[in-house]
Amino acid sequence: MFESAEVGHAVDKETFQKEEEKLRAKLLEAQRALRAQARFPVLLLISGVDGAGKSETLAQLYEWMDARYLTTLAFAAPTDEERERPYMWRYWRALPPHGRTGAFAGSWYSTPIARRIEGKISRGKLDKRLDEINRFEAMLVNEGALLLKFWLHLTREGQRRRLRQLESDPRTAWRVTKESWERTRTYDDLQRVAGHVLRLTNTAWAPWSIVDGTDDRYRHLRVGTELLLALEERLAQKHGRPHATTAPPVPRPADDRNVLSALDMDQRLPEKKYELQLAKWQGRLSELARHKRFARRSLVLAFEGMDAAGKGGSIRRLTAALDPRRFQVVPVAAPSEEERAHPYLWRFWRQLPRLGQVTIFDRSWYGRVLVERVEGLCKEEDWLRAYAEINDFENELVTAGVIVLKFWLQITEDEQLRRFKSREQVEHKRFKITSDDWRNRGKWPQYQNAAVDMIDRTSTGHAPWIVVPANDKNFARVAVARTVVKRLEKELG
């Protein structure tokens, strides 16, 4: 794998100076165009063995480029805010917006590689993580990111020579620590693990570039030139973006039986029973949210359903049982400017709860496969790939100990009409009815169809969809509260 990086590349000073001048002018120009277009971000991963010149080449890029639009994203030990969220949270959080370049000094590869060398994770676990990384990178690329991954290589003897050379110069001696020398002892392990990691993550959409780190000038020019060419190519593609994968559309069954049409919509709960049962589940929920085991977990709830399905009312029956310091209700509407400059799921990642906290999404990341699909707000290829991306996202949450539940509140067309009319009668509910609501109502079958596809493709054992017949508000509210309680009881043992 690393052979072609061991053939002994070198660039003389004169060539370097000549090349550097041209490269610098073009890099600045490309960076300016990147900023002007503001259509995509650039993600630069600079990884490799100790002493192979990662910091030096990054510093060289700062010399060549406009530092105002280049950001180094360094990751040391996770902060406590990071430790309380899924593994990928700190990387999502750091993603540069459209028009900017983020240089990752340390990345989502660092921890898996280090832990595998230390023997802390099995080969199987490593491969599972690499699979997740591949899908994460596919998502980034599909979202438009220009992702470049460099691995700076040194031979075993090259590494020792390089460290001695750095040590001998007072300006660079500080870069060589006791740990650097210790890590030379695991050179073979690193080569073996890195070789494996690079092979498995050398995908068509995000290939690795292996660079000989021995000669400073060669390395700088090689990284700078590759960056420039990739940037120029992407900038020239005014339309269209590369697409890593596209999920095929599902063939729908011929009859009209589906998970929604099969529901018994006549289920009701009389007022007296409702009050008793609601009080019971609320009491239990209140206890569970204060359970000492919940302090090491967190809860994410997503509510979807047609307009007036009773999402707000169901949510309010849950929050009434929770400490206001422990929950957050997140309304999901059109994304902000900052959110639009990041991958689709970014705005949901940024709302993830810390340990011991509850986040309730009133509408959610499923907007992409519901309203955006039906109203044509995104391309077919985008909502098609969203199913897999959403499954990956929820999988990350569950792996990190987040308890995830998703509710679809189902009502009939007649019931919706009745509620729209009744809302128009009540002063403080009138504002809830907008022209959008009447318009969406006109697309009832398309929305139902999209909901069925969504449930079919994203209801998983660890993050299930709970379809609730909601023509009777009492019945729906109790069903929601009971489901949350039962799940918490199971999870908290």
Add this chain to the structure above:
Amino acid sequence: MFESAEVGHAVDKETFQKEEEKLRAKLLEAQRALRAQARFPVLLLISGVDGAGKSETLAQLYEWMDARYLTTLAFAAPTDEERERPYMWRYWRALPPHGRTGAFAGSWYSTPIARRIEGKISRGKLDKRLDEINRFEAMLVNEGALLLKFWLHLTREGQRRRLRQLESDPRTAWRVTKESWERTRTYDDLQRVAGHVLRLTNTAWAPWSIVDGTDDRYRHLRVGTELLLALEERLAQKHGRPHATTAPPVPRPADDRNVLSALDMDQRLPEKKYELQLAKWQGRLSELARHKRFARRSLVLAFEGMDAAGKGGSIRRLTAALDPRRFQVVPVAAPSEEERAHPYLWRFWRQLPRLGQVTIFDRSWYGRVLVERVEGLCKEEDWLRAYAEINDFENELVTAGVIVLKFWLQITEDEQLRRFKSREQVEHKRFKITSDDWRNRGKWPQYQNAAVDMIDRTSTGHAPWIVVPANDKNFARVAVARTVVKRLEKELG
């Protein structure tokens, strides 16, 4: 101070239900209008003695209002990311955007009050903090925030009765902890300190409302009604905002001697000397940034100056000496949508470095008193009050151990013209010249005037302005690097 909250208020159930219905409808309507106007945020501080019903009243507000646009901002022990920034960072970070309501359960008052009761800070220190709080709240109000501060009061006997009552009900018993009872022993201390704090922070622009906490129904209605009235009043004021303070304009001296015109603009540094000196200061800077004492500090640099004054070049000479993982260059241009929905300084607070890090602002928070003033992008009253707000901001930084330096790079009109023309010759610099630059050039005297005012009013011992004659780039770059080094040497001892 608390007498009127001890006269024994109570509301019977029937009255409560009648009032509640009206209040709820109106609160929802006001909240909807708040969101539709999206002109200002609502900040609700709910403080008071233990057992006075803070959480209960907050929970009641959640029952009445739309939870999607109400956010509880709770502050337990600071996270490590918070501990590495100035005291107020966590509160800035939590500020709700325009159109939303943030309920502070715990606020900037909590720590000073608790530490004073524990005897950890002196009366003088407390008063200094209160003074800072008053200015912070004035800033919020001037930025348009509707700020409501509630103090829920109980008599000593009332507190004990209340805790016993909570304990006797299994649904609320968990709210009473050992700490709650321990704090009853310091009832007198709390009354004394809180009385003092409330008196000193009971300002015209952010007065306290003291509420008898004994009776749940009375307390809920009182807080809800005050919130409603204040909201309705602000929503009705379509134009204009309340203004806490307005600094008077400075009379300018009659002659044209000022800190800029008095500069010796002929200072130069020949190439050879420049290279030697630059290398010397860069080497020293590199060492200091790795100094073990710097790991407990951080550095904020702000660069201002006319277009083409050489800000970027000076910054690049500094970053060349720094580890790319340790610095960030922040370009300051027009604020984003999210930034515009927060107080002016919010976008600078969110960029503050962690310990051991350097943040370099290429243009800065001084935009308000430079470009925004000269181009009329904000009202006179807004840029006038900005001087004091900026001084407060920098004071917060310095108090937290941040080292702050501000550079004004001064060039002459002729030199600027020469640089504009020369930039147009060099391909990779051509993009640097825009029509804005030519327009700004037409307002040279106004900009110089604004710069002189700025330096006069915001150059402080702890966050000084360094005015650098920058007609000669070599001279300016070395002066900047030397100044940073000298300051770091002094600060790190």
